[in-house]
Amino acid sequence: MAKLKIKTGDTVKVIAGDHKGSEGTVQKVLIAKNKAIVEGVNMIKKHTKPSAQNPQGGIVEKEAPIHISNLSLLTSKGETTRVGYRTEGDKKVRFSKKSNEVL
Secondary structure, eight states: OOOOOOOTTOEEEEOSSTTTTOEEEEEEEEGGGTEEEETTSSEEEEEEOOOSSOTTOEEEEEEOOEEGGGEEEEOTTSOEEOEEEEEETTEEEEEETTTOOBO
16 A cells, blocks of 8 residues: 555645535545545535434435645645655655655
């Protein structure tokens, strides 16, 4: 299994698929499936039965996972970049391959 270079809390941009151009923050990374849940992107409608938490039931909108290959990390300047790893001293850090800044 390849190492995923997108982490929880990163700001990403969708670069392929139906939601191309959308931006959001990664809420959760599903390592086994190579997918991530991005806030406000890939919204689906789920029909729910009435329960104690939701006594009314009805249609609920929630985020669905999107494949990691369709996401690109955004730098602090707002540009998309690829991610690399390097050692600085005795620490391993992520860096932007476009601007060479530490993420």
